[in-house]
Amino acid sequence: MERVLSFLRQLECNNNKAWFDSHRSEYLEVRSFFEAFVSSLIEKIGEFDPTIVDLTVKDCTYRINKDMRFSRDKLPYKTHLGAYIVRGGKKSGYSGYYFHIGTGSENSYPAQHILAIGNYFTEPAVLKILREDIDFGKDDFDQIIKNQIDTRLSLDQDNLLKKVPKGFSADSPNAEYFKLKNFCLSYHFDDSLLLSDSLLEEVVAIFKSAKPFLDYINRAIEFSKEEQNVKWEL
Numbered sequence: 001m002e003r004v005l006s007f008l009r010q011l012e013c014n015n016n017k018a019w020f021d022s023h024r025s026e027y028l029e030v031r032s033f034f035e036a037f038v039s040s041l042i043e044k045i046g047e048f049d050p051t052i053v054d055l056t057v058k059d060c061t062y063r064i065n066k067d068m069r070f071s072r073d074k075l076p077y078k079t080h081l082g083a084y085i086v087r088g089g090k091k092s093g094y095s096g097y098y099f100h101i102g103t104g105s106e107n108s109y110p111a112q113h114i115l116a117i118g119n120y121f122t123e124p125a126v127l128k129i130l131r132e133d134i135d136f137g138k139d140d141f142d143q144i145i146k147n148q149i150d151t152r153l154s155l156d157q158d159n160l161l162k163k164v165p166k167g168f169s170a171d172s173p174n175a176e177y178f179k180l181k182n183f184c185l186s187y188h189f190d191d192s193l194l195l196s197d198s199l200l201e202e203v204v205a206i207f208k209s210a211k212p213f214l215d216y217i218n219r220a221i222e223f224s225k226e227e228q229n230v231k232w233e234l
Contacts, residue, residue: 001033001037001101001194001195001199003029003030003033004030004033004034004101005101005191005194005195007023007026007027007030008079008081008101008103009079009103011023011077012079012103015075015076015077015079016075016076017076020076020077027064031064031081034061034081034083034101035057037200038057038060038061038083038085038099039057040200041083041085041097041099041200041203041204042055042057042060042085044200044204045085045097045204045207045208048208048211049211049214051087051218052085052086052087052096055085055089057083059089059090060083060084060085060086060090061081061083061090062078062081062082062083062084062090064077064078064081065077065078066078079102079103079104080100080101080102080103080104081100081101081102082098082099082100082101083098083099083100084096084097084098085098085099087218093221093225094119094218094221094222095117095118095119095183095214095218095221096117096214097115097116097117097207097210097214098114098115098116098117099114099115099203100114100115100116101113101194112188112189112190112191113188113189113190113191113193113194114186114187114188114189115153115187115189115203115206115207116184116185116187117153117184117185117186117207117210117213118156118182118183118184118185118210118213118214118217119182119183119184119217119221120156120182120184121182122180122182122183122184122217123224125224125227125228126217126220126221126224127180127181127183129220129224130183130216130217130220131165131168131177131178133216133219134174134177134178135168135172135174135178139173139174141174141177141216142174142177144212144213144216148209148210148212148213149185149209149210149212149213150187150205150209152187152189153185153186153187153206153209153210154185154186154187155180155184155185156180156182156183156184156185156186158181158182159181159182160179160180160181161178161179161180161181162179163179164178164179165178165179183217185210185213187206
């Protein structure tokens with residue numbers, strides 16, 4: 001991964017079309033190496049999550065060119081590479097496993113390097129189902145968070161509601177979970193892991209530990225999709 005990181009850091013300092021065009025062959029080599037790693041990730045994750053076994057690398061990766069319609073700055077290229085390995089592909093609406101190499105700081109986005117599992121933008125209909133599942137399930141979700149996932153992963157606390165949403169008890173032991181707006185686990189890591197010989201094994205082990213969490217989220221998403229289909233049929 002050292003060549004990938006080196007290229008991204010050079011791009012960060014030379015984020016313009018002229019430089020990129022003159023280094024396109026280097027980018028293509030870096031992209032090929034990254035895609036080979038993603039292919040290995042898909043294969044290894046597929047050993048414990050059969051919903052992703054038919055995915056291709058193209059189903060999971062993104063263009064390095066920015067979509068300027070949604071960019072605050074006008075620099076033309078991303079300075080990170082990411083892969084979202086998720087049932088049905090990156091546009092399916094399901095939650096999945098995200099691997100990210102970047103040049104930012106640990107606490108910013110795009111961060112330096114990230115592993116994430118879940119969905120950073122959870123739709124309101126899915127949020128309602130998840131809160132109901134957590135409420136009715138007593139402590140099953142809490143047990144997943146506290147006892148099953150790798151300790152390096154943390155539950156996203158961004159944009160928490162200030163109060164428990166209507167219809168749920170503030171006295172519930174799950175009250176803090178009801179306040180979540182994003183159901184996502186993440187781990188920000190540094191170059192020592194990225195450049196280690198055990199990167200693939202470490203990433204796969206972390207992702208595997210979070211599969212019960214992912215199954216919990218995707219069950220709610222699947223139910224929400226079924227409800228929407230029923231409404232369309234009606």
